[in-house]
Amino acid sequence: MTKVKHITIAALLAAAGAAHAGFGDAINAIIDTTPAGAARSAADRPGDFGTFWADTVEGTRMIASKGADLLILPTYTNHPTWDWPQRDEENANPFGAGFGRQLIDERGNERTLFAIAFVDSNYRVEPVVGYSWVARWPIFNTGLHWGAGYIAGITARGDYAWLPFPMPLPVAKIGNDTFSFYGTYIPFTNVFFFYSTIAIDNAGSRKNPLPASSPFADGRxxxxxxxxxxxxxxxxxxxxxxxxxxxxxxxxxxxxxxxxxxxxxxxxxxxxxxxxxxxxxxxxxxxxxxxxxxxxxxxxxxxxxxxxxxxxxxxxxxxxxxxxxxxxxxxxxxxxxxxxxxxxxxxxxxxxxxxxxxxxxxxxxxxxxxxxxxxxxxxxxxxxxxxxxx
The missing domain is CATH 2.40.160.20 (Porin)
Structure with missing residues (x-):
């Protein structure tokens, strides 16, 4: 085998190795945004990785136990005229409510577990449960930030025989650690959906029993x-x-x-x-x-x-x-x-x-x-x- 062939083979192997490493890095980057990534990046678990499923369970538990309580308020549904010429036929007021747990990780990104129900475009109730991840960047020194990420949810609709189906969606936001405004685009129906959140960072106190003097004490x-x-x-x-x-x-x-x-x-x-x-x-x-x-x-x-x-x-x-x-x-x-x-x-x-x-x-x-x-x-x-x- 000539020297040129050795060099060529070595170059191909190096390129294949680099491509494989790049693909592996991309997969790890995606996993890092999931609940499994929350478990793997925890300060008390450096390098202590289990299976993806085990880390997903552990990460979900972490978000639920350490995250702030989150009140979710559906705000507005926009039916664009380019796909909805008679947009007034559809409901634009998605009255409802939801609850979640939101953890801000060591990089400042949001990891949220949520459950919500609201009025859909056809005046029926629509429930959604799922997980969202949002990367955040500060807006100068205003105390606000903007962000972008995704929602991985499961929903069911009356116009689809109430069969559950997955709902992967993009999401963007603006707000701070307490009040935020979010928007997402639903490609299946060409609709823009907006919602607001109020986060209460009470992870350290919410498990404590209320004192008997509390106006909301047990049994009142x-x-x-x-x-x-x-x-x-x-x-x-x-x-x-x-x-x-x-x-x-x-x-x-x-x-x-x-x-x-x-x-x-x-x-x-x-x-x-x-x-x-x-x-x-x-x-x-x-x-x-x-x-x-x-x-x-x-x-x-x-x-x-x-x-x-x-x-x-x-x-x-x-x-x-x-x-x-x-x-x-x-x-x-x-x-x-x-x-x-x-x-x-x-x-x-x-x-x-x-x-x-x-x-x-x-x-x-x-x-x-x-x-x-x-x-x-x-x-x-x-x-x-x-x-x-x-």
Whole structure:
């Protein structure tokens, strides 16, 4: 074998080795962004690697135990006109709530476990659970940063027979360690989805039992009542039919359990004016109706203690609603999403407020809309109540 051939073979082997090393480095870089990477980079585990699955379990445990509590608030859904010429047919208000644990690693990147539920574009509830990783960079000396990364989640939708399917998405953000605003693009539907987060760094204290003097101590009962404003979406294709947003009132009873959990049984009543056209062209047959609804809901929520007398909460449950107009009446069992806050200015006085979203479906209650074409109004109640705790 000539000297030239030796050199050529050596060069090819070196190139192959470099390519293999580059591929290996790329794989390791990807693994580093996963929960397994969180375990492998932990200060108390230098070089002590297990299998990818074992490190994923360990990394997930680390994020869940050491991460800050995270309240997630869906904010806006954008349906771009280049793919949605009749964008007003779709829901743009993804009312709902979520909860997560967020760990800022030694490089300043975010690792987040989350579960969230919100109103999708078709006025149905959509749950998502998953993990996200975001690399962050400071914005000069403002105390803010911007970031980019990915979401690896699993969701299920009513328009896909509720079959679970993976949802890998890009994500970008701007914010600080406490308040942040995120956006993602969903290529399957060509939709932009935005959400906000509030992080409470209480990993060292959230496992401690609440003192008996706490206004949210285990076994306390809170009775309350108040008023609200009910948002009612038209929930149909572009039309002149309208539902007027109007006031509501509610009463409820809450039971605190353990350090973080609360159970609410609530009754809400609202009245809304409806204008509807009975002809297809929406030019004749205008009628006005009065829609009266009442809702009973039972929800369980997780509370995040921001201060001794102030907490945030998010949860879900089951509701039963009745609706009545001059045309007819109907009832509905449905999911309920809730998020809000509770403040105790005095030991036995609490103020609570929040957002309650129902997914009721009413049929035969609106004139000119019989049969299967019911009212999907997605009633969302913004409320404020005060009561007595004992």
């Amino acid at each position: 009962t809170f009775i309350y009542g108040g008023a609200g404003w009910t948002y009612m979406d038209n929930s149909e294709e572009e039309s002149k039919n309208t539902i007027k947003n109007d006031s509501s009132w509610n009463v409820g009873i809450r039971r605190y359990s353990g350090r973080h959990w609360q159970t609410d049984l609530k009754y809400k009543r609202a009245k809304n004016d409806i204008r509807v056209y009975t002809d297809a062209a929406q030019t004749k047959g205008e009628h006005k109706q009065r829609l009266e609804t009442e809702t009973y809901s039972l929800t369980i929520a997780y509370g995040i203690d921001v201060a001794k007398s102030f907490r945030l909460f998010a949860g879900a449950g089951l509701g039963y609603s009745r609706a009545e107009t001059s045309t007819g009446k109907d009832d509905s069992w449905h999911p309920v999403l809730t998020t809000g806050f509770t403040w105790a200015p005095l030991p036995n006085v609490q103020v609570t407020g929040g957002i309650d979203t129902s997914f009721a479906r009413y049929y035969g209650v609106v004139e000119g809309r019989p049969g299967s074409y019911g009212l999907r109004a997605m009633p969302t109640d913004f409320n404020l109540s005060v009561g007595f705790a004992f």
